[in-house]
Amino acid sequence: MSTGSTYCLDANVLIQSWQKYYNPRLCPDYWNLLSQLGAQGVVFIPGEVQREILRTEDELADWLKTSSIxxxxxxxxxxQCLGEIYGAHPSHQTLVDNTKGRSLADPWVIAHAMADNAVVVTKEEKVNAANAKRIKIPNVCEAMSVRCIHDFEFLEELGVRFGCSMIT
Incomplete structure (x- = not known):
């Protein structure tokens, strides 16, 4: 199962998975796996991602407090890595949506991945339009030569397979 890589998780991997794809009522194994991968040192989150999630006092925040990530x-x-990111191109300043106070952790996810030679795992898609108002994590990762993958690629890379069963 191990690829030898370390993975830095973006907040949206946890938030969207909790809300949409792997709600723990339907897929508790996903959350057990993430915690296990955390205990093994395979995944981590920056403190800024933790703060972003804990801002909303909900079940995901409660889970994160007790997880082994x-x-x-x-x-x-x-x-220093954050300085390199912002110094590499003026567009990198738009990673954070200052008008709405969103994506505050995004530059830190990349900086932590750079510092730890980790792979960024995100649900964000690369923006290709030249007139895009905000740049996305995959764009900056590419510019900074940081490997960035979608969370489904992450699961595939680790060889994760989920089974289904019915509660009787």
């Missing part, structure tokens, strides 16, 4: 703090190397 490591939460990495900002350190000097991460801060």
């Amino acid at each position: 490591p939460v990495k703090p900002i350190n000097t190397k991460v801060t």
Whole structure:
């Protein structure tokens, strides 16, 4: 199951999976797996992702508080990587949606991945339009030579297979 890679999870991987794809009432194994991968050091989240999720006091926040997913703090190397990201191109400033206070963790996800030589896992899709108002994580990862994959690719890469059963 191990690829030897470490994966840095974007907040949307947890939020959208909880709300849509792998709701724990239907797919508790997904959440058990993520916690197990955290305990094994395969996945982690930046502290900024944790803050983004804990802002909404809900069941996902409760789960995250008890999961084994490591939460990495900002350190000097991460801060240097963030400076490299913002210095590489002016468009990288648009990772954060300042008007709505969204995506605050996005640049930190990439900076942590750079600092730890990790793979970014996100649900975001690359923006190809030159007139896009905001750049996305995959665009910046590509510019910074950071490997970035969709969460379904992440599961495939780890060889994850889910089974179904009925509660009787």
